[in-house]
Amino acid sequence: MKKDSVGFAPENLAPTDIPATWKAMEALHDSGKARAIGVSNFSTKKLGDLLEVARVPPAVNQVECHPSWQQSKLREFCKSKGVHLSAYSPLGSPGTTWIKSNVITHPVVLSVAEKLGKTPAQVCLRWGLQMGNSVLPKSTNERRIKENFDVFDWSIPDDLMAKFSEIEQARLIRGTTFVSETYGSYKNLEELWDGEI
Numbered sequence: 001m002k003k004d005s006v007g008f009a010p011e012n013l014a015p016t017d018i019p020a021t022w023k024a025m026e027a028l029h030d031s032g033k034a035r036a037i038g039v040s041n042f043s044t045k046k047l048g049d050l051l052e053v054a055r056v057p058p059a060v061n062q063v064e065c066h067p068s069w070q071q072s073k074l075r076e077f078c079k080s081k082g083v084h085l086s087a088y089s090p091l092g093s094p095g096t097t098w099i100k101s102n103v104i105t106h107p108v109v110l111s112v113a114e115k116l117g118k119t120p121a122q123v124c125l126r127w128g129l130q131m132g133n134s135v136l137p138k139s140t141n142e143r144r145i146k147e148n149f150d151v152f153d154w155s156i157p158d159d160l161m162a163k164f165s166e167i168e169q170a171r172l173i174r175g176t177t178f179v180s181e182t183y184g185s186y187k188n189l190e191e192l193w194d195g196e197i
Helices: 018-031 044-053 072-081 107-116 120-130 142-149 158-166 189-193
Strands: 060-064 084-088 134-136
Touching: 018 044, 044 072, 060 072, 072 084, 107 120, 107 158, 120 134, 120 142, 120 158
Parallel strands: 060 084, 084 134
Antiparallel strands: none
């Protein structure tokens, strides 16, 4: 976004310079102001390009990841490069009016939850943990917050984990806000996500 801009209007988009931005992040790391530095929403290509020029590799790539958007290619790439994958929207943003899909009501998730005596949200969070991700659920409901913590003393058996591969994959957070024919660095969603849509 352009300096001093307000809102996500297309004219507020500014071209990105990832190498220059990363160099500034490395300076913060070198000065001790940041113990670790990372990225968010980087595709396999963007992360690979950054790793070619980074002196300090990113510690983490925070991305949308849940049973309906498993990010298999990106997850394997991150693992091979020692970059941790942190999952935002691990429940698929239930209750969000602008998202049409609901991960926690998917038949596979519901079936696994019933077989294990857990809630669908717990199953989604546990799935993420077993995939090696950290998960960042968001809630303001005390009961659900407590429920979200009850994911560490049990696991999803391999036969049930295999069922998650049956779930059709679809990104819920499209990214259209960061795409413009005229402004910014990305003219379409294909460019923004480097084909990982």
